[in-house]
Amino acid sequence: MTTTLPPVTAAQATEHGLTPDEFRRFCDAIGRVPNLVELGICSVMWSEHCSYKSSRAVLRGLPTTGPRVLQGPGENAGAIAIGDGLAVVFKIESHNHPSYIEPYQGAATGVGGILRDVFTMGARPIANLNSLRFGSLDHPRTRYLVGGVVSGIGGYGNCVGVPTVGGEIYFDKAYNENILVNAFTLGLVRADRIFRAKAAGVGNPVIYVGSKTGRDGIHGASLLASAEFDETSDQKRPTVQVGDPFTEKLLIEACLELMEKDFVIAIQDMGAAGLTSSSVEMAASGGLGISIDLDQVPKRETNLTPYEILLSESQERMLIIARAGAEQAVMDIFRKWDLDAEVIGTLTDDGLIRVRAGGQEVVQLPLDPLAHGAPVYERPYAPPAGQDELQRLDLAQIPLPGDYGQTLLRLLATPNIASKRWVFRQYDSLVGSNTVVGPGSDAAVMRVKGTTKAIALSVDCNSRYCLLDPYVGAMTAVVESARNVVCSGGEPLGVTNCLNFGNPEKPEIMWQFREAVRGLSDACNALGVPIVSGNVSFYNETDGRSIPPTPTVAMVGLLADVSQHTTQWFKGEGDVIVLLGRTREELGGSEYLAAVRDVVRGTPPWIDLSVEMQVQHVCTQAIREGLVRSAHDCAEGGLAVAVAECCIAGPGEPLGAEIEIEADIRPDAWLFGESQSRIVLSLRKKYVNRLRDLARDADVSCTVLGEVRGRRLRIGGLVDVSAADLRSAWADALAQQMEG
Amino acid sequence: MRWGVVTFPGSLDDADALHALEALGEPAVALWHKDRSLQGVDCVVLPGGFSYGDYLRAGALARFSPVMESVVGFAAAGGLVLGICNGFQVLCESGLLPGALIRNRSLSFICTTVHCRVEETDTPFTGAYGHAEVLALPIKHGEGCYVADPATLQALEDDRQVLLRYVDAAGRATEAANPNGSLRNIAGITNATRNVFGLMPHPEHACEALCGGVDGAGFFRSVRATLTDGLPTRTASVPPGL
Numbered sequence: 001m002t003t004t005l006p007p008v009t010a011a012q013a014t015e016h017g018l019t020p021d022e023f024r025r026f027c028d029a030i031g032r033v034p035n036l037v038e039l040g041i042c043s044v045m046w047s048e049h050c051s052y053k054s055s056r057a058v059l060r061g062l063p064t065t066g067p068r069v070l071q072g073p074g075e076n077a078g079a080i081a082i083g084d085g086l087a088v089v090f091k092i093e094s095h096n097h098p099s100y101i102e103p104y105q106g107a108a109t110g111v112g113g114i115l116r117d118v119f120t121m122g123a124r125p126i127a128n129l130n131s132l133r134f135g136s137l138d139h140p141r142t143r144y145l146v147g148g149v150v151s152g153i154g155g156y157g158n159c160v161g162v163p164t165v166g167g168e169i170y171f172d173k174a175y176n177e178n179i180l181v182n183a184f185t186l187g188l189v190r191a192d193r194i195f196r197a198k199a200a201g202v203g204n205p206v207i208y209v210g211s212k213t214g215r216d217g218i219h220g221a222s223l224l225a226s227a228e229f230d231e232t233s234d235q236k237r238p239t240v241q242v243g244d245p246f247t248e249k250l251l252i253e254a255c256l257e258l259m260e261k262d263f264v265i266a267i268q269d270m271g272a273a274g275l276t277s278s279s280v281e282m283a284a285s286g287g288l289g290i291s292i293d294l295d296q297v298p299k300r301e302t303n304l305t306p307y308e309i310l311l312s313e314s315q316e317r318m319l320i321i322a323r324a325g326a327e328q329a330v331m332d333i334f335r336k337w338d339l340d341a342e343v344i345g346t347l348t349d350d351g352l353i354r355v356r357a358g359g360q361e362v363v364q365l366p367l368d369p370l371a372h373g374a375p376v377y378e379r380p381y382a383p384p385a386g387q388d389e390l391q392r393l394d395l396a397q398i399p400l401p402g403d404y405g406q407t408l409l410r411l412l413a414t415p416n417i418a419s420k421r422w423v424f425r426q427y428d429s430l431v432g433s434n435t436v437v438g439p440g441s442d443a444a445v446m447r448v449k450g451t452t453k454a455i456a457l458s459v460d461c462n463s464r465y466c467l468l469d470p471y472v473g474a475m476t477a478v479v480e481s482a483r484n485v486v487c488s489g490g491e492p493l494g495v496t497n498c499l500n501f502g503n504p505e506k507p508e509i510m511w512q513f514r515e516a517v518r519g520l521s522d523a524c525n526a527l528g529v530p531i532v533s534g535n536v537s538f539y540n541e542t543d544g545r546s547i548p549p550t551p552t553v554a555m556v557g558l559l560a561d562v563s564q565h566t567t568q569w570f571k572g573e574g575d576v577i578v579l580l581g582r583t584r585e586e587l588g589g590s591e592y593l594a595a596v597r598d599v600v601r602g603t604p605p606w607i608d609l610s611v612e613m614q615v616q617h618v619c620t621q622a623i624r625e626g627l628v629r630s631a632h633d634c635a636e637g638g639l640a641v642a643v644a645e646c647c648i649a650g651p652g653e654p655l656g657a658e659i660e661i662e663a664d665i666r667p668d669a670w671l672f673g674e675s676q677s678r679i680v681l682s683l684r685k686k687y688v689n690r691l692r693d694l695a696r697d698a699d700v701s702c703t704v705l706g707e708v709r710g711r712r713l714r715i716g717g718l719v720d721v722s723a724a725d726l727r728s729a730w731a732d733a734l735a736q737q738m739e740g
Numbered sequence: 741m742r743w744g745v746v747t748f749p750g751s752l753d754d755a756d757a758l759h760a761l762e763a764l765g766e767p768a769v770a771l772w773h774k775d776r777s778l779q780g781v782d783c784v785v786l787p788g789g790f791s792y793g794d795y796l797r798a799g800a801l802a803r804f805s806p807v808m809e810s811v812v813g814f815a816a817a818g819g820l821v822l823g824i825c826n827g828f829q830v831l832c833e834s835g836l837l838p839g840a841l842i843r844n845r846s847l848s849f850i851c852t853t854v855h856c857r858v859e860e861t862d863t864p865f866t867g868a869y870g871h872a873e874v875l876a877l878p879i880k881h882g883e884g885c886y887v888a889d890p891a892t893l894q895a896l897e898d899d900r901q902v903l904l905r906y907v908d909a910a911g912r913a914t915e916a917a918n919p920n921g922s923l924r925n926i927a928g929i930t931n932a933t934r935n936v937f938g939l940m941p942h943p944e945h946a947c948e949a950l951c952g953g954v955d956g957a958g959f960f961r962s963v964r965a966t967l968t969d970g971l972p973t974r975t976a977s978v979p980p981g982l
Binding site: 151154155158159160161244245246247249250337338424425426427428429430431432433434435436447449562651 | 749750752753755756759760788789790792793794795848849850851852853878880882942944945948950951952
């Protein structure tokens, strides 16, 4: 097997990010030394980003199956049946490195890419969420990054007609030089009309649709996403892609129109590694070969080399394997939407990818080594030095606050707890006419038109917990996102995750990764929710300093009856406030310690998965029986912040509450500790006994805390603050810090 | 009667307008930007979105589409045209309504619920509302700041062409209640012949109690009543000024 181009040198392989061993392995697999174009293909297919070579062995342990699962990991996105002949398709994906280098385009194309992963499967996207991590707001670059990322998410999402209905944002100096942008999309599809990326039928045409190919984003996957940052990172800006949401909107409509017909055999987004990965992966998963003529590829500029065309990550492009004979019909649909569409190749039976340009063959490689031949590394792992010391916390050294009310106000104004309205009001959360509960409650709730159902969506991760104990932290991300869904009236259906970590070649990072995956696995098994899709983002480091482990979890839940959707804020005076679950003397990893005492240490709150299950069960039962007026997960800032949010987070005037305190623990732990498996409910007085019965049957602690009353929040003799002051501290903090 | 909702490339709330009309029991058809035919509809809706990407100026390219040629003729003949958000921008760019919509004062996209006061009720679009009724309606736009030269503004006021103004919950047109910097808190205007109406809020997202409330339904009901029973008469006038 030979092509017309000369073989590369070992030095060129190194420049492409391949280790000497990997290069040797590839040469052995293809029986010769590749040429430059072929090396480019290998380098992206074998990159960490595309091959999961460091994570694959560890991820095998995750639960991915279940009776409702229609598609687990391995496709563009996961799919779960929701009844009525419908399914939800969803996935979360990182765009961390591009967003740090070029925040607007990095975040925008992150949204574009995850949308394509979902509509590629035939699903109409109905909801976007995102999970963002920034450095401290005091850091000189942070406000620029926040502004750029938020306007990039808005600029793209608002323009494609998919509402952004929720998400989470945290600020921590550990992300000063490596922010995280994780974008999530959920789509709705007929369960019998899910499209996949498995090619079939020798002789079937390969059709390129969407935007023209340009020089942007070359080596985004291999050089940008699969290496650490250093002082030269700014020079990588040209590897960041540029998004065009208008074209994406046309592409959504054209693809969904096409998918109503029977023309499509397989379809895949040209995402990371562009034309290369889409053609290699589709042909390889069908056990076939593929032949492509680059002269037929629509191009934005002249003189693009084969190397550039194959590795470009120009956005808003898809590759379709169509039924032979349907070429014109397919192209007509795209031209109706004023999009490019060209037949660029055919499926073959030789197990090869052959690429021609200018009449010459420039690539002739066996598909199997490209798609499946990347090494699988069992990387060494060991806890970081000082992990035990990090977990040591002597509460006797932590003084009690002098003024609990002031402490509460201060916590409400920390950017991690403060209202994120400044951010989410920049997102269209309404388009599509499905948004029942938008941003700002425990979970977003989207109705499913034509049914009585709704989908609840939450995304969560407390990376401080994960730093202190990645196993417990990852479990917490799962159970807390599930609790958010339950508080909104939903039943958890399935998970997608985005595992953001440092350099996996370091044993301590690998240890964090393995511990986190173990936590995800145990929690998902206990809750009975499968992980159907996900993404791993390694090398989140700058100059050798890693981010805290951040296994972001997005939970999707189902409400059988949309009328049972529940929001977090109190609904009216006279309602009784009840706490499900127990408060322990746990302050390790709390926002309170970090914000007020600048202490990040200890062990995160413990989780007993069976208790968690029972607490969620009681909440669900109570909502089903119509007992509940509001439900709110108790999380960062603890019980005092949770109750305060119930008072102030609603759309109307803020309400007050009278809370009795029954502390047999430190008062600051009772108020601000973050014990898990707790939910604050409010309900009419007449239902309290019924709730107690439900809790007793499930062996769940159920404590009447007090009552919604007046315009002040009073907690024992400790806190007495007007609801108006609580609201203004919470509502204005982020805007003031961003615009002040 | 029958409604037509135009889809430009980049229209986003076209399906939502069709959905709202369906929820209200109104028959409606989709109109395609490349077609000149309006399919005999009685009221044309220009929906929200980013027509042609709005990369030049919001609504600037849509006016050149084949369907807009027909819409301009339809409006000139007295046909009812309702432009929502991007549709309002298209109407201004097409010259069917005076003035222009420029970037929000904050320079940011804003998605939120605002209060609006119905200023005139003797129009085909607002007859179902009460005098000075305050509505809760969603807005979501980056370029919703209504501007016009002083003479145009005065003419709009004198001729009672301002149909909708941003107000606070108590109905006062204050500066704080103005979400985007629009002159005189203008949220929606009609033309001199009162058959073309453009507004930045999204009534189609306020037609169901489950999603966004029902305060927007009156605009559609007004058109239905006008075309069935004739024009509403003027009940009372809102005091001029802010």
